[in-house]
Amino acid sequence: MKVASFGKILLSFLVLFSLIFSFQANSTEAAYTYQAKVNADVLNVRSQPGTAYSIKGKLLKSQVVTVLGQKNGWSRIVYKTTTGWVSSKFLTSVRWTGYVTATNLYLRSAPSGKILGTLSKATSLTVYGKDGSWYKVYVPSIRKYGWVHSSYVSSQKPVIVRTASYEKLVMKVNSNLRKGPGTNYAILSTEPAGTFVDKLAVKGDWIQVRKLNGTIGWLHASLVRDPASVLKGKVIVLDAGHGGYDSGTRGRSYLEKTLTLTSALELAPRLQKAGAKVIFTRKTDVYLSLAQRVNISNYYNSDAFISLHYNAYSPTSTGVMTFYYNGYKDAPLARSIQSSLVSSTKLRNMGARYGNYHVIRENRRPAALVELGFLSNPYEEKLVATSTYQQKAATGIYNGLFMYFLQR
Ligand SMILES: [Zn+2]
Known part of the structure; x- marks a missing residue:
């Protein structure tokens, strides 16, 4: 027992002594590699440390070499494929x-050495050199030299995120x-209007955001808005076309x-x-x-009036379209709805096209x-009557309205 404990003490003492010694040694003779710049116009690279040895090559001013070690005022270097000694x-x-970059990082006396302190995220360090996966550093904030693991050091300052749940934002414009x-700063990508992002941090008028695919970047705050504000309070009149004795057109099975009423009732809850x-012009037949x-649209001073219809032409006709009457007042709304409707x-x-119809012509x-x-078209009639299609159509019109109001 006695022998064992003495041995343990001796061993710990030796380990401690060797750590201290190796750190002391590092401050005079580099045991780590580091980058160095040539400050002479021309510098001879020699086979051994001394002017008597043969010249293996020459380095020019400002070339950066890796220093592997030092001996009597000479440095052993690597430059591209050349290895040798220079003064x-x-x-x-x-x-x-x-x-x-870590939440907490140990500052150590040597690579894997004893802990000198704990450095918090975003602490700035002066990096002198490398030994394996360890950096020799100086920490100005605590005025200490030491070693840190290189995996947790970056030349880019990390952003400190305050909360775990992020505010959602939507881009108003491209x-x-x-x-x-x-x-x-360089452009990482150009994102279309309507792109949703998570807000990670703020710096002045700029916001750091994360896309759904994980990409992180910065945007000017004026380019985004709270998506919950886009449709809030907007007065939208949904007009299910026809009704009562006016059946509109008819297919083989459906009127x-x-x-049109099914579509209006599917769309309303989303809005x-x-x-x-x-506001419905009608909710029943x-x-x-x-x-x-x-009159309903004008009376309620609606922000958008949407009249819903189904078409008839030939048995092979297919597709969706949206009409506007006024190129200024109505066309942006029609184009936005048409575009989202097609993608959904x-x-x-x-297309979105001009149409001379009473409900849009007389609408203020x-x-x-x-x-x-x-x-x-019997095939299309069957399709549009399905609840899957009705959901897609409602989503399309909803998205069109969202995009329309996004920039207003
Ligand atoms: Zn109709």
Whole structure:
């Protein structure tokens, strides 16, 4: 027992002594590799440390070499494929500033040595050199030299995130995602309007965001907004076309007036959930004149009036289209709805186009008339009557309204 404990004490003493000694030794003779710059116009690389030895090559001013070790005022270096010795006085060590990327990082006396202190995330370090996967550093904030594991040091300052749950934001317009908080930083990507991101941090007028795919970048704060504010309080009139004795067009099994009401009832809850005030021109199978429908829109001073219809032409006709009457007042709304409707339903894009229809012509408010497919085409009639299609159509119109109001 006695022998064992004495041995243990001796062993720990030797380990401690060797650690201290190796650290002391490091401060005079480099046991780590580091980068150094040539400060002479021409510097001879010799086979051994001394001017008597043969010249293996020459280095030029400002070339950066890796220093492997030192001996009597000479440095053993590697430059590309050349290894040899150069006079140490013609080399200047290259230091760089690194930052702690771990939440807590130990500062040690030597690689895997004893702990001198704990460094918090984003602490700045002067990096002198490397030994394996360890960096020899100076920590200005605590005025200490030591070693840290290189895996937790980056030349880029990490952003300290304050909360675990992130605020969602949406891009108002096509926006450049940049490497840092300013227009002087490189563009990582250009993201389309409507892209959703998580807000990670703020610096002045700039916001650090993360896309759903994990990409992180910076955006000017004026380019994004809270998605919950987009449809909030918007007055939207949903006009299910036809009704009562006016059946509209008919397919083999379905009447237009039934499908238009189904579509309006599918769309409304999505808008209401987003904070919009939805007004129906009809919620049941009743007849309304075209003038009555327009009056509802004008009376409520609606932000958007959407008239829903199904089309008829030939048995092979297919596709969706959206009509506007006024190129200024209505066309942006119609284009936005048409674009989202096509991407959601995948039906043929017949475009946003001019149409001289009473409900949009006489409307004082932004108005669009949407044709959601052809009942004259038996295949398309079957398709549009499915609940899957109705959901896709509702999502498409909802997205179109969201995109329309996003920039307003
Ligand atoms: Zn119709």
